[in-house]
Amino acid sequence: MKLLVNIDVPDLDEAEAFYTGAFGLTPARRLGADVLELLGFASPLYLLRKDAGSAGAGRSQRDYARHWTPVHCDVVVDDLDAALARALAAGATQDSPIRQANWGRIVTLADPFGHGWCLLQFLGRGYDEIATP
Known part of the structure; x- marks a missing residue:
């Protein structure tokens, strides 16, 4: 697939x-x-x-203001600070501060069309740091 x-x-x-x-x-x-x-x-x-305003799924209409959806894309990067600066310069808006976890760093963004994105920088073993055996 x-x-x-x-x-x-x-x-x-x-x-x-x-x-x-x-x-x-x-x-x-x-x-x-x-x-x-x-x-x-x-x-x-x-x-x-x-x-905008055209028929979407079900009875909804497309709206390009900032919106939430249960599906979003994560972009894994080597340097979160540089990737964030590049996205902001291109027109993204930052939704959250950069957060650090034991698996890495994350920041949430919106593109100019209201779609949510996450930038991730894995540290150490990435998600293996939190995976259960």
Whole structure:
């Protein structure tokens, strides 16, 4: 199996600028007028242009203000401080202070389209520090 990540955005050009600037992703190809494939993560990231107010899942409508969803993406980085500075310079907003745990460091962000992201820097053995045998 392969995981493909799709993110709705209201403007492909603005989203391309953010994701290439914040995470160093590379545009791979356009799939029609409303889809852009970005590479650089372990899974391809697809930006899907969808207008605010258009029908989402169920009875909901797309809203690009800051929102919460039970699904979000974690980006594992080697240097959390540098990655955070890069994301903020690209237009992210920081939702929380950097926190440290015995497995590593984490900070939560929002992209310019309201989607939540976490930046993680593993320390020591990473999640193995807290895994139960």
